[in-house]
Amino acid sequence: MVSGKSAPSGRRSDGGANGTGRQTERWLQVGVGRAMAHHGELLQGVFEGADGRLHRGLITLPLAAQQSLVTFWPAGEDDIRTRPADRGKAARAAALTLEHLGFANVGGDLTIESDIPVGHGYGSSTADVMAAIRAAAAAAGATLRRSTICRLAVEAEGASDAIAYGDQTVLFAHREGRILEHFGGEYPPLVVVGFRTGGARPIDTLSLPRARYDGQEIEQFRVLRGLASHAIRQQDPRLIGRVATASARISQHHLAKPRFEAVAELARAHGACGVQVAHSGTLMGVLFDADEGGVTTRTTALAKTLRQAGFKGIVTFAVNVDGVFLK
Amino acid sequence: MSGGDDFLAAYETPRLARLAPNLFAACFPLMKLLPARFMLERAQADGRLRSGGPVAETTSGTFGLALAMLAAVRGFDLTLVSAASLINDTLRRRLEFLGAIVHIIDDPEGSGAQRERLDRLNAILKDRPETFWPRQYDNPDNRLAYGRLAEGITHEIGHVDCLVGCVGSGGSLCGTGGFLRELFPELTMIAVDTHRSVLFGHAAGRRLLRGLGNSIVPSNLRHEMVDEVHWVGALPAFGSAHRLHHDHALFMGPTSGAAALVAAWHARKHPEAVTVVILPDEGHRYQNTVYDDEWLAALDGWPVAAPDEPETLDRIEARGESEWTRLVWDRKPAPTMIKAERGV
Numbered sequence: 179m180v181s182g183k184s185a186p187s188g189r190r191s192d193g194g195a196n197g198t199g200r201q202t203e204r205w206l207q208v209g210v211g212r213a214m215a216h217h218g219e220l221l222q223g224v225f226e227g228a229d230g231r232l233h234r235g236l237i238t239l240p241l242a243a244q245q246s247l248v249t250f251w252p253a254g255e256d257d258i259r260t261r262p263a264d265r266g267k268a269a270r271a272a273a274l275t276l277e278h279l280g281f282a283n284v285g286g287d288l289t290i291e292s293d294i295p296v297g298h299g300y301g302s303s304t305a306d307v308m309a310a311i312r313a314a315a316a317a318a319g320a321t322l323r324r325s326t327i328c329r330l331a332v333e334a335e336g337a338s339d340a341i342a343y344g345d346q347t348v349l350f351a352h353r354e355g356r357i358l359e360h361f362g363g364e365y366p367p368l369v370v371v372g373f374r375t376g377g378a379r380p381i382d383t384l385s386l387p388r389a390r391y392d393g394q395e396i397e398q399f400r401v402l403r404g405l406a407s408h409a410i411r412q413q414d415p416r417l418i419g420r421v422a423t424a425s426a427r428i429s430q431h432h433l434a435k436p437r438f439e440a441v442a443e444l445a446r447a448h449g450a451c452g453v454q455v456a457h458s459g460t461l462m463g464v465l466f467d468a469d470e471g472g473v474t475t476r477t478t479a480l481a482k483t484l485r486q487a488g489f490k491g492i493v494t495f496a497v498n499v500d501g502v503f504l505k
Numbered sequence: 506m507s508g509g510d511d512f513l514a515a516y517e518t519p520r521l522a523r524l525a526p527n528l529f530a531a532c533f534p535l536m537k538l539l540p541a542r543f544m545l546e547r548a549q550a551d552g553r554l555r556s557g558g559p560v561a562e563t564t565s566g567t568f569g570l571a572l573a574m575l576a577a578v579r580g581f582d583l584t585l586v587s588a589a590s591l592i593n594d595t596l597r598r599r600l601e602f603l604g605a606i607v608h609i610i611d612d613p614e615g616s617g618a619q620r621e622r623l624d625r626l627n628a629i630l631k632d633r634p635e636t637f638w639p640r641q642y643d644n645p646d647n648r649l650a651y652g653r654l655a656e657g658i659t660h661e662i663g664h665v666d667c668l669v670g671c672v673g674s675g676g677s678l679c680g681t682g683g684f685l686r687e688l689f690p691e692l693t694m695i696a697v698d699t700h701r702s703v704l705f706g707h708a709a710g711r712r713l714l715r716g717l718g719n720s721i722v723p724s725n726l727r728h729e730m731v732d733e734v735h736w737v738g739a740l741p742a743f744g745s746a747h748r749l750h751h752d753h754a755l756f757m758g759p760t761s762g763a764a765a766l767v768a769a770w771h772a773r774k775h776p777e778a779v780t781v782v783i784l785p786d787e788g789h790r791y792q793n794t795v796y797d798d799e800w801l802a803a804l805d806g807w808p809v810a811a812p813d814e815p816e817t818l819d820r821i822e823a824r825g826e827s828e829w830t831r832l833v834w835d836r837k838p839a840p841t842m843i844k845a846e847r848g849v
Contacts, residue, residue: 393649407660408659417664
């Protein structure tokens, strides 16, 4: 992940000023980091933690085809500047990471190249933050645990998602940046037809009010978590589809997607496993079993129908499937 | 809360027994601990019950036992109201050893004295207005408590086509089934009742099979969720409990016998469907009755020839204790069904 020549810059804060001349200085290099987008969630709600208390949590649906690529160029001891200019959270994340790794007062340039659309629930901001953390770590020649990346991301942004865990399925407390449950497996093989509902205008997803779930919903989330665990253990796309649909239905009481029932009906008619949504965003996705015969024909037909119905940003992508599957 | 009472969770956590390739039984040591704990914790959370505060309930069975266990461990002050025909000495002594105060109403004709029990309970509530009355028949937290059972079922079994359960308060069947239907809307729900219980339209009368059925209709029973109702007489229920013990080494109570009888029949009839049955308690309390040959020999009609299948009725009709009947209820609200029955 390290590219370019060594660039003298910030120095490790301990051991630098002992005057013995035998300093253990570590120099920063140019570092590159990547993070992928997500397509909302398969499940989102509140869940009991090991402490017996309720925590907000989610299972992310990863979208690997779209990524944020961040390069950190260390230079001087002033601020970290970003390109584009207004990415303060990514700059803060890079600074926090360097501080965590023992480098104080590091300045430099952070270049963010991302093809993730902003403001629909694809997690563009979090992807920038995660990629910035990885770029800063690479600059220091360090590797970071996923849990550390998440903790730093929450510190920089106030929330995070499970994208740091990539293809591992976890129930993730996004406000706290930590795992509630490792499901201990990869995602069941899925093909997703994703699209945007409602207005094409981006929204500030982080400033949306938090859903207030009632007692019925809180107990229902237990049952959804149980089925999610089973579906991942058995690698069963049909059952993970049931979880996603039920979670999306609960989400309708909090951040309703227009024409939800019409989409659910289309999903049924096309033999899909279920529907998922971005619980804070405008995205919806129809989930298909990637291993089922005729899946390409059915996803193509559905994408066409959705386009005719006026939905925007239609994209077909795969999760845990061989080969390239992007239209 | 005194804390450190996680061991109680073992009573409310069912073992899953696979009785046939497509039939799973959730076998509870004491199912009622699940709603009892949930109701008390919710009441404490929103201030209806203070720590160590008084709790009173009218009950004749395992819900009272569950409350008494919680009261003992968590230091609540518990009063239970029961009727002479409904409670035996063994249970009464156990409740009292756990520290509960037990009021027993005399009911020489064996009616269960529902009205008198409620009157006594109201007097207790009037005397100490801070008393928390869990009201298992009508408190919606009863149904909500079964999210944990539905979670266990989805976690271990995954897809479920049919849920079979006894109905008394309606909490376990309608609670569990309601949560499962959010995932599997096509889930078939089968209610197991007994003759002369009013839950599905019989006239109230003497019942030999206790622990399911009711002489009043609780609001936790949601008739519009039920696809099919079975009325199992006491004798086939006892016989089925014996077979569970003999064939599977599952030592369960008589209501579990009734539920298992219905579930096994449904699973045989639908070999492609996954059926789950709730078995609410163990056989220990019935050692001197249902599991005692002398006690059984004194029963009219015992030994019973075990029926292989129920008689399908086309109208609501109570039968004898040896009989097993069924009616397709078809998710109708209670008044619709019962009015149609009376030709209104």
